[in-house]
Amino acid sequence: MTNTFSRQVLPTPEALRPWVTGIGSVSVGAGSAEPYVQLPDTATTVVFRVGENGRRSTLVVGPRTRASYHHGRRFASCLEMRLAPGTTRPLLGVPAVELVGRMVPLDELAAAPARRLARELRDLEPEEVVPHLARSFPDLSGAADRSRTALVTAGADALSMRTGRVPGPVRDVARELAVSERQLRNLFAEGVGLSPKHYARINRVRAVLAQADDVPWAQLAATTGYYDQSHMTTDFRTLMGVPPRSFFTGRLPAARPCRAALAGR
Known part of the structure; x- marks a missing residue:
């Protein structure tokens, strides 16, 4: 079975630009002869994932201090939203340092802002996420110092x-x-x-x-x-x-x- 990997950069709505440095769509095919490399990364990323069984999940991926190499990746498509520096606490209710090297479901974070965001996004399709967040920006803008x-x-x-x-x-x-x-x-x-x-x-x-x-x-x-x-x-x-x-x-x-x-x- 061959592996396919595609990444597409998506436009970031004007309302989200103070909060988000980039939005991307990623699709990974089933089976892989080559390892999948996760590069070191300074950003905290919110990932909206659809697995091979259609199951949806929203994850928070913290900064990665070193590269890691993986194989056996199953099919998944994801919408990735990279948070701007300084916005992790106002958006998710936790300091970024608590997320370093971690990948956790959004609704498992104890802070109220993360749980509230998880509830808002729970029933959305990936293509609905960005428009929803762009509309809700006025409710988020007062949260930041x-x-x-x-x-x-x-x-x-x-x-x-x-x-x-x-x-x-x-x-x-x-x-x-x-x-x-x-x-x-x-x-x-x-x-x-x-x-x-x-x-x-x-x-x-x-x-x-x-x-x-x-x-x-x-x-x-x-x-x-x-x-x-x-x-x-x-x-x-x-x-x-x-x-x-x-x-x-x-x-x-x-x-x-x-x-x-x-x-x-």
């Missing part, structure tokens, strides 16, 4: 890779935001789930993944802000489990059954 959210957003932007710009040290970002490094760490723990340093580290490795096909290794290390190629290789191996050359030639770590990932990774 705008000043804290703005600081987390600005910090995340400053520590993210951009074309032609490498993020500066955490201490410089804190100074630009007029907060202490400790305050910045606390803001990131609640609003992102990761330390500013780990956030930047994941963002940098993902930049390597995105650019590796087009740029020589040494040049790639320089453009993504590493001291040298050896530094890039060490960081990549720590987060991805193998060095860059092994990853891009398919020499990957042993894959685990996908059900292990759904049990909590």
Whole structure:
């Protein structure tokens, strides 16, 4: 049996843009000869999943600090909604740090906002979810501490890779935001789930993944802000489990059954 995997980027309604950085539709076919790779990720994601038996579920996937590799994936189609930095607590009622490395049903979170959102979405088809949330945005907009959210957003932007710009040290970002490094760490723990340093580290490795096909290794290390190629290789191996050359030639770590990932990774 062959495996099919498709991903489509969907438009984000204007009303949701303060809360959501991206929406995607993902379809995975039954059976897989190749492992399914879950990359390190700085975002908390709400996933609306339809399994092979038609059963629907709404999951919350927290930030992932390292890559994981899985096989035996069954058919599923999903709508994925990546939450913006600083919005996890106002939307779900829990700080992002409590969700790191976890995948849990939305209605199993103890906080009232998560349970309320789960009830609202329980009977919707995946294609109805985004329009519903866009309509309910006025009810959500008062839930956020705008000043804290703005600081987390600005910090995340400053520590993210951009074309032609490498993020500066955490201490410089804190100074630009007029907060202490400790305050910045606390803001990131609640609003992102990761330390500013780990956030930047994941963002940098993902930049390597995105650019590796087009740029020589040494040049790639320089453009993504590493001291040298050896530094890039060490960081990549720590987060991805193998060095860059092994990853891009398919020499990957042993894959685990996908059900292990759904049990909590």
